Amino acid sequence: xxxxxxxxxxxxxxxxxxxxxxxxxxxxxxxxxxxxxxxxxxxxxxxxxxxxxxxxxxxxxxxxxxxxxxxxxxxxxxxxxxxxxxxxxxxxxxxxxxxxxxxxxxxxxxxxxxxxxxxxxxxxxxxxxxxxxxxxxxxxxxxxxxxxxxxxxxxxxxxxxxxxxxxxxxxxxxxxxxxxxxxxxxxxxxxxxxxxxxxxxxxxxxxxxxxxxxxxxxxxxxxxxxxxxxxxxxxxxxxxxxxxxxxxxxxxxxxxxxxxxxxxxxxxxxxxxxxxxxxxxxxxxxxxxxxxxxxxxxxxxxxxxxxxxxxxxxxxxxxxxxxxxxxxxxxxxxxxxxxxxxxxxxxxxxxxxxxxxxxxxxxxxxxxxxxxxxxxxxxxxxxxxxxxxxxxxxxxxxxxxxxxxxxxxxxxxxxxxxxxxxxxxxxxxxxxxx
Numbered sequence: 001x002x003x004x005x006x007x008x009x010x011x012x013x014x015x016x017x018x019x020x021x022x023x024x025x026x027x028x029x030x031x032x033x034x035x036x037x038x039x040x041x042x043x044x045x046x047x048x049x050x051x052x053x054x055x056x057x058x059x060x061x062x063x064x065x066x067x068x069x070x071x072x073x074x075x076x077x078x079x080x081x082x083x084x085x086x087x088x089x090x091x092x093x094x095x096x097x098x099x100x101x102x103x104x105x106x107x108x109x110x111x112x113x114x115x116x117x118x119x120x121x122x123x124x125x126x127x128x129x130x131x132x133x134x135x136x137x138x139x140x141x142x143x144x145x146x147x148x149x150x151x152x153x154x155x156x157x158x159x160x161x162x163x164x165x166x167x168x169x170x171x172x173x174x175x176x177x178x179x180x181x182x183x184x185x186x187x188x189x190x191x192x193x194x195x196x197x198x199x200x201x202x203x204x205x206x207x208x209x210x211x212x213x214x215x216x217x218x219x220x221x222x223x224x225x226x227x228x229x230x231x232x233x234x235x236x237x238x239x240x241x242x243x244x245x246x247x248x249x250x251x252x253x254x255x256x257x258x259x260x261x262x263x264x265x266x267x268x269x270x271x272x273x274x275x276x277x278x279x280x281x282x283x284x285x286x287x288x289x290x291x292x293x294x295x296x297x298x299x300x301x302x303x304x305x306x307x308x309x310x311x312x313x314x315x316x317x318x319x320x321x322x323x324x325x326x327x328x329x330x331x332x333x334x335x336x337x338x339x340x341x342x343x344x345x346x347x348x349x350x351x352x353x354x355x356x357x358x359x360x361x362x363x364x365x366x367x368x369x370x371x372x373x374x375x376x377x378x379x380x381x382x383x384x385x386x387x388x389x390x391x392x393x394x395x396x397x398x399x400x401x402x403x404x405x406x407x408x409x410x411x412x413x414x415x416x417x418x419x420x421x422x423x424x425x426x427x428x429x430x431x432x433x434x
Contacts, residue, residue, distance in 0.1 A: 017047045052200075
């Protein structure tokens with residue numbers, strides 16, 4: 001029998017996922033952006049989970065498809081649909097829906113695909129990083145969140161941790177039906193890694209925004225900035241808005257948070273997220289933050305700067321065409337980051353600035369801190385470790401005299417994404433130093 005029979009249609013989820021994948025591969029578009037454009041598709045979150053499995057295991061899946069020669073032996077089967085079906089069958093749902101010709105074809109190749117994965121030892125080690133779920137306290141109290149979870153989950157009761165390593169061991173020994181509270185961020189809950197996709201599709205996350213899927217490392221930025229209730233805050237590169245919402249939670253929806261974003265689509269995402277999260281103290285501004293003056297954001301006291309960066313600390317980024325972190329690119333990023341941090345230091349009433357990146361490169365981290373301290377003698381570094389009650393291990397590069405005051409989160413140790421954080425505070429005698 002030659003060719004495909006179209007009497008049985010391919011399920012729409014598979015067709016739409018393959019279409020997204022085709023655009024991303026051919027045009028080097030962001031998968032996340034393409035997914036968010038599919039607002040009305042009922043399987044949106046499931047499609048996102050499927051594509052995340054592919055990006056997590058791209059090398060293994062591509063090599064297995066090539067080795068078992070499924071595309072060569074079935075020339076009418078598109079590469080993108082084949083990738084979608086193989087990912088669904090092997091990594092995501094572990095089964096395929098329907099009996100369309102493409103579905104039947106991939107099912108028939110299951111053993112050959114599994115053999116290709118095993119023979120080449122290509123299957124990626126499973127992600128042991130837990131699922132972090134932060135409570136949006138604008139919509140649900142911490143007590144009510146625990147009451148809701150008690151219906152289906154067991155809360156792991158832990159005594160106050162005297163040592164950070166004891167906390168990490170508790171996280172690593174979580175049972176699949178358990179969760180626990182983070183030792184540094186009170187409104188952050190930790191679940192077993194196998195609950196990753198459960199929470200990605202939960203209506204309290206996808207619809208009501210009562211819970212936010214936010215990695216612990218990114219929660220530390222707002223935690224360490226520690227603005228008092230009623231503060232005037234500037235979030236310099238705010239989209240998509242996770243840290244903005246967290247800042248709003250930290251100050252009980254009081255005071256003012258100026259949230260800046262220059263990209264029109266990302267600005268739309270920022271507006272939508274903060275609106276759904278019921279943030280009442282956000283003043284979004286669509287602009288290049290380098291052109292925003294202190295007069296436009298008067299009396300700013302606390303600044304969060306999480307600038308564009310290489311993203312080298314991101315383990316599970318939905319990226320099909322990862323950029324190479326070459327010296328030239330890092331130099332350009334570092335130059336932009338220095339401009340942004342210098343701009344933050346020019347706000348006359350600022351008391352504290354937290355600078356954070358999801359990068360592990362010194363060119364974007366310690367080198368930026370060094371240059372800005374040199375250019376701005378009215379600022380000093382505070383110890384990020386002390387801000388976490390000295391319960392942290394990974395610090396900055398000791399080759400820099402200030403290195404121990406900076407903080408890194410390391411995926412292999414801290415069970416988070418990779419991140420860098422530095423805290424700047426204006427010196428009490430700042431006017432005398434100028």
